[in-house]
Amino acid sequence: xAAQDTELVGSLVQLMHKLQDLYAESSRPLGLTPQxxxxxxxxxxxxxxxxxxxxxxxxxxxxxxxxxDRLERRELVERLPDPAxxxxxxxxxxxxxxxLADQAHTTYTDRIAExxxxxxxxxxxxxxxxxxxxxxx
Amino acid sequence: xAAQDTELVGSLVQLMHKLQDLYAESSRPLGLTPQxxxxxxxxxxxxxxxxxxxxxxxxxxxxxxxxxDRLERRELVERLPDPAxxxxxxxxxxxxxxxLADQAHTTYTDRIAExxxxxxxxxxxxxxxxxxxxxxx
DNA sequence: TATTGTTATACTCTATAACTATA
DNA sequence: TATAGTTATAGAGTATAACAATA
Numbered sequence: 089x090a091a092q093d094t095e096l097v098g099s100l101v102q103l104m105h106k107l108q109d110l111y112a113e114s115s116r117p118l119g120l121t122p123q124x125x126x127x128x129x130x131x132x133x134x135x136x137x138x139x140x141x142x143x144x145x146x147x148x149x150x151x152x153x154x155x156x157d158r159l160e161r162r163e164l165v166e167r168l169p170d171p172a173x174x175x176x177x178x179x180x181x182x183x184x185x186x187x188l189a190d191q192a193h194t195t196y197t198d199r200i201a202e203x204x205x206x207x208x209x210x211x212x213x214x215x216x217x218x219x220x221x222x223x224x225x
Numbered sequence: 226x227a228a229q230d231t232e233l234v235g236s237l238v239q240l241m242h243k244l245q246d247l248y249a250e251s252s253r254p255l256g257l258t259p260q261x262x263x264x265x266x267x268x269x270x271x272x273x274x275x276x277x278x279x280x281x282x283x284x285x286x287x288x289x290x291x292x293x294d295r296l297e298r299r300e301l302v303e304r305l306p307d308p309a310x311x312x313x314x315x316x317x318x319x320x321x322x323x324x325l326a327d328q329a330h331t332t333y334t335d336r337i338a339e340x341x342x343x344x345x346x347x348x349x350x351x352x353x354x355x356x357x358x359x360x361x362x
Numbered sequence: 363t364a365t366t367g368t369t370a371t372a373c374t375c376t377a378t379a380a381c382t383a384t385a
Numbered sequence: 386t387a388t389a390g391t392t393a394t395a396g397a398g399t400a401t402a403a404c405a406a407t408a
Contacts, residue, residue: 089334089335089338092346092349093334093338093341094334094345094347095353096337096338096341096353096367097338097341097351097353097354098335099239099335099352099357100244100341100352100356101244101333101337102356102360103237103239103240103241103244103356103359103360104241104244104245104248105263105283106359106360107237107238107240107241108241111285112283115239119371120374121334121374121375121399123374123375124374126242128390136320136387137390138389138391139388139389141392143264146242146246146249147375147376147377148376148377148378149389149390149391150378150379150390150391150392150393151377152378152390153390153391154375154376155374155375156376157391158373158374168401169291170389173384173385173389174383174384174385174389175274175382175383175384175385175388175389175390176267176384176388176389176390177389189397196238196338197226197230197234198226199229199329200234200237200238201226201230201233201234203359204230204233204234204237204355204358204359204360205360206358207233207355207358208366209229210351211351211355211356212229212232212233213326214348214351214352215233215236215351215352215355216233216347217238217240217348218231218235218341218344218348218351218352219236219240219342220236221341221343222240222243222340222341222399223239223240223243224340247402258397258398259374260391260397260398261397262401264396274366274367275366275367275368276366277367284398284400285369285400286366286368286400287367287368287369287370287399287400287401287402288398288400289367290367290368290369290399291398291399291405292370292398293399294398298398304390309364309401310366310408311364311366311407312365312366312367312407312408313365313366313367313374313404313406314366315369356394
């Protein structure tokens with residue numbers, strides 16, 4: 089691997105850990121784990137079925153069942169019947185869940201926006217474009 | 226928050242999740258959780274004391290005690306006495322731990338290098354520089 | 363007194379395998 | 386048969402609070 093790769097890869101790994109920390113710090117004051125915040129934020133674009141949601145979040149369906157159970161007990165999400173398939177359900181946000189998801193999203197979004205405030209437009213564009221390549225968009 | 230922020234923040238969050246998935250996929254075949262792989266890779270620059278290590282990894286010392294216990298049982302890390310302080314210990318990699326840490330590091334590093342292979346030099350530099358600003362280097 | 367690391371406890375996240383109900 | 390989701394189980398990560406030994 090070339091030296092330029094080492095540098096870029098190192099940067100990306102550093103960035104991942106930094107963003108993970110930010111995510112955790114943003115979720116905690118809201119009484120959410122990072123993964124719960126993630127689920128709630130995904131559902132802002134929802135509702136989704138369990139299988140679909142498990143693919144989006146890269147976790148097993150059974151793991152998701154546990155998460156949804158806990159969030160449903162707190163009345164942040166709801167299992168809605170799927171009119172087209174009696175086996176399936178749609179996971180949606182309750183009013184309280186929507187509010188909390190908005191807060192979580194706003195909080196970490198603002199934190200990242202602060203950290204990137206100093207970046208010039210050209211660098212922003214380069215980063216956005218690079219991410220597009222990396223995530224295969 | 227301005228539209229340019231929304232775009233950049235969205236990209237960064239996407240990137241974080243993508244890198245997390247890569248990290249998990251790289252660790253798993255080696256019999257390591259992502260966090261275990263992280264700890265082992267940090268120790269490549271080690272050894273470190275528990276308090277120092279907990280700060281590096283942004284977890285509580287007691288959480289780290291659990292992790293080190295498990296990895297020590299598998300003989301991947303060792304608790305070495307600190308000659309200067311009888312309360313403290315230094316966590317270091319065993320020979321097997323070093324080998325595994327190298328493998329983990331190489332695996333995800335190669336995966337990321339593949340994904341970024343198409344990026345031109347100017348974009349690489351922009352990303353590295355942007356990350357420097359974000360993580361406060 | 364302050365710090366280092368551990369223990370005890372409780373909860374969350376996670377996967378695998380087996381299961382029920384429906385398609 | 387195949388798919389949607391759940392249950393049972395076990396292991397791993399996490400934090401809080403209280404603790405022992407040493408500084």
